[in-house]
Amino acid sequence: MAKVVERKAGARQVLSSSSQRVTAQRALLLELLRQSGGHLDAEELYMRARKKNSRISLSTVYRNLQLFKKLGLIEEHHFDEEHHHYEVKSGAEHQHLLCISCGKVVEFACPLSREFRNNIGKQYDFDINDVEVRMTGLCSSCRTSDK
Amino acid sequence: MAKVVERKAGARQVLSSSSQRVTAQRALLLELLRQSGGHLDAEELYMRARKKNSRISLSTVYRNLQLFKKLGLIEEHHFDEEHHHYEVKSGAEHQHLLCISCGKVVEFACPLSREFRNNIGKQYDFDINDVEVRMTGLCSSCRTSDK
DNA sequence: GTTAATGCAAATGTTTTGCAGTATA
């Protein structure tokens, strides 16, 4: 609760401190991204935004997703080939588990990734700044409910 | 050497056994994918193919990449947002390390991924069939040569 | 009042598809 207020202030602060204007559209989009908790794509975000502001345009959604990404407010994932998915950046490092049948996305902690990063970075002389682990498979309900 | 012959026969066999025809275009595309060793996108593959057969079309490249993927002959990766990259499937499980500056792709063995898979699968009751680990950062030459 | 952001429509770039002609089995 205090956390939400803090985050809201944070986003607004990030915007104004980089001389970006705090528009109604941006506030709405950030709000929806935060509420969703999960992983939205541009189209889905656009549809949700239209329920609150029927005049908002898809370009505004795209333009602002790019802005938020650049400002580090959200993260972009390439789960499937056709859409990018966006999620609000949380402090906690986590990875993703996807069901190939129903599309469900589960987040899991991945404490090994730090150790990984160091080993591999040293071995190949890379300065690693991101590790993504993605596992795909069948969730329990999809597994039982078919074939 | 024996391996290459074996693989060639393998691809041909996979094609005919699923009543797909072994056309000159398919042979060429598979040959180029195999030769490249690395990670080609459709456009790059198309350009290389045109050097050998100037009449080949981009649609043929796309159609066959999808076919090869479906038959399990190649793997598709989403390294960046605009292109998909394809690589011939090799038995060895490996992961990818990408330089965000020059785009270099390094493959590395990831022996932990099997253990990972089992733990996470058990924990979330998923039947996991693929693990992808992708690290991004700066390679040594990009690190020294700028900023 | 300036200047950045928006909405719209048109453009872009990648990937897909319909169809008539061509080549494989």
Place this chain on the structure above:
DNA sequence: TATACTGCAAAACATTTGCATTAAC
């Protein structure tokens, strides 16, 4: 010879951009 595959052009799709209007500072 029957039918799958190809090449071409057009379509489809997500995303980006130009520009006149609107709103934030």
